[in-house]
Amino acid sequence: MTHIRDLSSFVQHPAGGNAVMDLVVDGVKCGGCIGAIERGLAKESSIRSARVNLANKRLRVEWDDTFLKPDEILQKLEAIGYPAFPFANNDSVSREAVEERFLLRCLGVAAFGMMNIMLLSVSVWSGHDTNMSPEVRDFFHWISALIALPVVAYSGRPFFRSALKAIRSGAMNMDVPITLGVLLAVLMSVVETWQHAENAYFDSAVMLLLFLLAGRLLDQQMRRRTRDVANNLQAMQADTxxxxxxxxxxxxxxxxDIRIGDLVLVRPGDRVPVDGKVEYGASEVDQSLVTGETVYAAVASGAQVYAGSINVSNTLHVRVTAEGAGTLLGEIKQLLRNALEQRSSYVALADKAARLYAPLVHATALLSFLGWVLAGAGWQTSLITAITVLIITCPCALGLxxxxxxxxxxxAMFRASVIMNGGDTLERLAGVDHIVFDKTGTLTLPDGxxxxxxxxxxxxxxxxxxxxAASKHPLARAVATAAQAKTPAAVREFPGRGVxxxxxxxxxxxGSAEFCDAVDAFAAAARRYPEASLIGLRHGSLVKVxxxxxxxxxxxxxxxAEFRRLGFGVEIISGDREATVRSIALQLGDIPFRSAAKPAEKIARLHALKAAGHRVLMVGDGLNDAPALAAADVSLSPITAAHLAQAHxxxxxxxxxxxPVLKAVLIARKARRLMLQNLWFSVIYNFIAVPLAIAGLAxxxxxxAAMSGSSVAVTLNSLRARSVRNAGHGAGPSATALSPGAAALSPGAAALSQRAAP
Known part of the structure; x- marks a missing residue:
């Protein structure tokens, strides 16, 4: 098929007159790559500048577009050895950059204030040993106050705004006890200084803000880098x-490039790329993404179809009625948002604990204050104890x-080229112990x-x-490529059989031997090509294989081999003939296989595995794999799969x-371990810290320092999820299995199997 690339929508024309375009460059890993790209493009006289950002693998090119077209720049990069894809910045990226700069400024102000206040505090502490006069001590405290008050007012804004928003909505979040603790510490310190007391706690309030801002900035940067990788993946998707x-x-x-009035072809299994009316053909479409309705809708000539719905059975010709930037791209963005904001049972547990924890923290602080007052400690000492409890029990570590x-x-998933969809995909991947692969287009390359x-x-x-040409099956694509077919027929597709x-x-x-009534011809071809996959043609009396x-x-x-070394069960279930599947199974280490399997037989095998206590990952790509993908505990598809398979x-x-399939499982397993470690660390920290604070020993x-340290410890432990080099090493799936109590957190692990098969 002919590919035309119009990149004008990605080109900007600043006031200088030259054209500017941002690109995602695949394969940039070091300074040598940067030099090769920049020097390679510098040879073109029309290119004014080319700058590569190694951190996000982006390239900005400025050139005179009078002599050079955008697609020619991509061709030059391809010739250098660095394929590139156009990238469009969006408002969310700009907002994140603004937020990150704001947090950095707040952190800088807090660090400046902390250094100066700590110098003054050290002077006061050392003054206790040198008989510092009360007047000098009070002077140092007032100087600390003059520094701390504007620092807290400026650097505390991220927490104050969030707390005020939560209170206005009648809710409690982690920033409420933080705000209360900081403000009480500052207010108490002002009162203590006014009354000429020996101690003030300006350093505590500013230190708390400093560490919390450092943690929040680190979290913001982690999220930004994750989104950078996700946006790069998104830019590399073919949106056609x-x-x-x-x-x-x-x-x-x-x-x-599609305009109103154009006629587009939608094959069975394809996602409808535009809004339009059916001009030719009759089929069923899955509109669940658009309308939420899971029952397929019958469409025929004159029916309206919407971008994002999936054509299930027959070829459609659709006349475009509305232009768009591409619903498939919008769906991929939604998948990325789902992955970044997904809520597994672990997230729900942590969120619920954090919500309950905020009022519990306030109640504990209040009871500590009242208890010490009743014990005769005085209101100052009692309030200091309450403030200490409020700060040390802040649920930041639990919330993170x-x-x-x-x-x-x-x-890590995005860097491994995996795009997740669904709130608990990561959790369910972690529980997998058996892998089922389809063969054609999954274990094998899609182009034969x-x-x-x-x-x-x-x-x-x-x-x-x-x-x-009207089918997306890998065997059909091989025939279409060999024939150089450009004019597809209007076909009806029979999943697992043919068109x-x-x-x-x-x-x-x-299609298949039975579908084409060509069993004898298939048998003859199988003897001549024992390891090839066969697809037949019947047109009247004409039969070809x-x-x-x-x-x-x-x-x-x-x-x-790595899956098997780690203790996973691995097998192949394919609709192809036995000799071909056996050949692939032998090449993969003589693994178990099932051949000539119909869609219902694939589902039956998955149900049998699940009944035996296995948690099954299904990896498939075809229209006939969609029911099996829905029936598995968790499923993956290659990007070349039919859209119906990807949807399931x-x-x-x-x-x-x-x-990427192996990395996805290993990343998920390691992430589960780290989540449980963090949750247990948070519980143990509070079990130790809270009694010490209530007892007045802090x-x-x-x-x-303790609360901030616990948050930093949790964050640093979480960063270990970036690498899977040692994940699962030398251990089978049971090595990282959840304890009985933790396993109860996963009630949705098999929810996917309950989805209706198409």
């Missing part, structure tokens, strides 16, 4: 539609315990080669090509490698 030309040929164009891990793990091309006459190949159309008044079928050679994904054997999968992985300064 098949435009039907007046001569019947098809050109695959970016959705942004799970979200921090999820942010880091989501970033015709082994018997020389035996086929051109009219037969062209006839098969018109049928194959059918009426050509020259005679039914034509492309196409032998497609498929190559394993380059790392498939290593990935399967919990995550999508990019590229020609199978390694000062507000010690409380600020």
């Amino acid at each position: 539609a098949c435009k039907l030309l007046p001569d019947g040929q098809v050109r695959e164009l970016p959705v942004a 315990a799970v979200p921090a891990v999820q942010v880091v793990a989501s970033g 080669r015709l082994a018997n091309r020389g035996e086929l006459d051109e009219p037969t190949l062209q006839l098969a090509g018109t049928l194959a 059918e159309a009426v050509i020259a008044g005679v039914p034509a079928r492309l 196409f032998a497609v050679e498929q190559a394993l994904r380059s790392d498939a054997a290593e990935v399967v 999968a919990d995550a999508v992985f990019l590229g020609s490698s199978l390694t 000062t507000p300064l010690i409380a600020a």
Whole structure:
């Protein structure tokens, strides 16, 4: 198919007159890569500047577009060896940058104030040993107050705003006790200074803000970096539609190039890329993404279809009625937002605990104050104890315990080229102990080669090509590629069997042996090409069989071997014939396999595995895999899969490698361990710290250091989710299994299996 790239929407024209475009560059890893790109582009006289940002793998190019087109820049980068994709900045990225700069300014002010106040505090502490006069001590306290008050007023704004917003909405969040603790500490210190007391706690309030701001800035940067990777992945997605030309040929164009009035082809299993009316064909569409309705809607000529819905059964010709930037891209953005903000049972537990904890902290502080007053300690000492309790029991560590891990793990997933969808995908991936792979297009590369091309006459190949061009099955794509088919037939797809159309008044079928009534011809072809996958053609009395050679994904054997070394069960369930599936299974280490499996048989096998106590990951790509993907505990699809399969999968992985599947499981397992570690750390910290604070054995300064230290410890532990080098090493799935009590946190682990199969 013809690919046309119009990149004008990504080009900016600042006041200087030159064109500017931002690109995501694939493969940038070091300073040498930066030099190669910048020097390579500098050879083009029309390019005024080229600057690469290694941190986010972005390239900004400025050039004279009178002599050089945007797509020519991409071609030059491809020639240098660094494929690039246009990138458009959005408002959310700008807002995040503004928020990060604001937090950095607050942190800088707090650090400046903390250094000066600590110098004054050290002078006061040392003055106790040198008989410092009360007048000098009070002077130092007032100087501390003059520094602390504006510092707290400025640096505390992120917490004060959040607390005020929560109170106005009648809720409690972590920033309420933080705000109360800081303000009470400052107010108490002013009163103590006014009354010429020996101690003031300006240093405690500012230290608390300093550490909390450091933690919040670190969290903001983790989220930004995760979104940078996610946005880069999003920019690399092919966002296309098949435009039907007046001569019947098809050109695959970016959705942004589709205009009102264009006619687009929507194959079975494809996502409808635009809003429009059906001009030819009758089918069923899944509109659940658009309307929330899970029952398929029947559409025919004149029916309205919407971008984002999925064509289930037959080919449709759709006349565009509304332009758009591409709903598929919008859905990918939603997937990324889901992944960044997903709420597993661990998140729900931590959020619930944090919500309950805020009023509990206030009650504990109040009771501590009243208890010490009744014990005759005086209101100053009692208030200091209450402030200490308020600060030391702030649930920051508990609130960060799970979200921090999820942010880091989501970033690791994106770097591993995995896009998650669903609130508990990470959690369910962590519980997997058995992997089921489809073969064609999953273990093998989606593009095959015709082994018997020389035996086929051109009219037969062209006839098969018109049928194959309307299907996304890997074997059909191999036939369409060999035929160089440009004009697809209007077909009806039978998942797991093949496609059918009426050509020259005679039914034509492309698909399995039984579907094409060509069992004998398939048997003869199987003897000649024992390791090839077969797809047949029947048109009246004409019967032909196409032998497609498929190559394993380059790392498939290593990935399967690593899964087995870690103790996972691995097997293949394929609709292909036995000899072909056996050949692949032997190449992968003689793993168990099932061949000639119909969609219902795949589901039955998954149910049998689940009944035996396994948690099953299904990896598949075809239209016939969609029911099995829905029936598994958790599922993945390659980005080349039919959109119907992707819609039923919990995550999508990019590229020609199978390694993202392994990394996804290992990252999820490590993330689960870190979540549990953080939750237990938070519980143990509070179990020790709270009694000490209530007993009056800690000062507000010690409380600020302890609480901030616990938050930093949780955050640093969460950062370990970035790497999976040692995740699961030398241990099977049971090595990281949840304890019985923790397992109760996962009631939704099998929820996906309850979704209705299409």
